[in-house]
Amino acid sequence: MSNQAVAVAKPKSGGLDRQIQAKIGQQLRAMYDEVVDQGVPDRFTELLRKLDGAQSTPKTEEESR
Amino acid sequence: MATDPATTQIIMAIVPKLRAFAISLSGNVDRADDLVQETLMRAIANIDSFEPGTNMQAWLFTILRNRFRSEYRKRRREVEDVDGHYTDSLVSQPEQTSKLEYKELRAALDKLPSDQREALILVGASGFSYEEAAAICGCAVGTIKSRVNRARNRLATELDMKSAEDLGPDRNTRATLTANDRR
Numbered sequence: 349m350s351n352q353a354v355a356v357a358k359p360k361s362g363g364l365d366r367q368i369q370a371k372i373g374q375q376l377r378a379m380y381d382e383v384v385d386q387g388v389p390d391r392f393t394e395l396l397r398k399l400d401g402a403q404s405t406p407k408t409e410e411e412s413r
Numbered sequence: 414m415a416t417d418p419a420t421t422q423i424i425m426a427i428v429p430k431l432r433a434f435a436i437s438l439s440g441n442v443d444r445a446d447d448l449v450q451e452t453l454m455r456a457i458a459n460i461d462s463f464e465p466g467t468n469m470q471a472w473l474f475t476i477l478r479n480r481f482r483s484e485y486r487k488r489r490r491e492v493e494d495v496d497g498h499y500t501d502s503l504v505s506q507p508e509q510t511s512k513l514e515y516k517e518l519r520a521a522l523d524k525l526p527s528d529q530r531e532a533l534i535l536v537g538a539s540g541f542s543y544e545e546a547a548a549i550c551g552c553a554v555g556t557i558k559s560r561v562n563r564a565r566n567r568l569a570t571e572l573d574m575k576s577a578e579d580l581g582p583d584r585n586t587r588a589t590l591t592a593n594d595r596r
Contacts, residue, residue, distance in 0.1 A: 380538035383433035
């Protein structure tokens with residue numbers, strides 16, 4: 349009886365496969381999210397500010413008029 | 414040619430995800446950050462070709478992915494005769510993703526063909542739909558689906574032996590379960 353219940357929860361041959369797949373997915377996301385959680389390194393904040401400044405120079409002139 | 418502050422803010426918010434994508438693809442933080450930098454410069458220079466209202470994240474990922482692929486092809490040619498040195502330098506980076514727990518995954522990822530690896534990362538880690546991933550890679554949705562499936566199967570094969578013991582019922586229990594199923 350109880351065996352049957354377990355068998356339903358983890359059906360036949362696909363069971364282990366699904367567990368491994370779930371674990372792979374989990375690890376993949378964990379590895380990925382760890383980088384996402386590091387935020388924006390200064391290098392890129394500065395770069396974007398610089399690029400933004402270079403691009404918006406004409407606009408600033410317009411605005412200042 | 415105007416990047417308004419709002420657009421810059423949107424791009425800034427995507428940078429962490431771009432980095433995660435680049436690091437997952439390349440396995441090397443320094444190289445990944447160079448890729449991100451090139452991507453940002455390209456994006457800003459070509460901001461006019463971005464259609465407002467469409468997915469900025471997908472657009473940036475496309476630029477980065479194309480950059481990575483052309484560079485990958487180039488480097489691969491350069492590296493072929495150095496035999497393993499390049500791979501070594503990937504693993505020895507101290508502050509990168511290869512914390513002990515990810516080491517096996519990283520090694521398994523590196524063994525995948527690059528088209529399967531990028532498909533798996535886009536769908537399995539970045540959270541893009543199959544349709545979005547197909548647009549980013551410039552291929553059919555069915556192609557992405559089969560690449561993701563093949564990548565998953567291959568990773569499962571690579572990691573199987575190591576993961577089997579800490580996953581659910583052990584072999585004996587499974588044998589019993591299978592036997593019960595047959596009855």
